[in-house]
Amino acid sequence: MLIHAALIISFIMAIYLFAYSFVQAIKISESEHKVRGGTFIFAVIMAFVFSSFTYLFI
Numbered sequence: 001m002l003i004h005a006a007l008i009i010s011f012i013m014a015i016y017l018f019a020y021s022f023v024q025a026i027k028i029s030e031s032e033h034k035v036r037g038g039t040f041i042f043a044v045i046m047a048f049v050f051s052s053f054t055y056l057f058i
Contacts, residue, residue: 003057010053017047 021043028035 007054007057010050010057014047014050014054017043017050021047 021040024037024040024043028037028040
């Protein structure tokens, strides 16, 4: 039961972080002044981490 809950949580977090990084990339690409990409980089890295957790729990 705990592994099933971990699978669901990691899957939802991976989808959320990929969507959040997509939105951040659109904001960065539309910006005309200097941008800081720390949140984008962190979101992409954590999205891949949670997607690997999803693969681990399958």
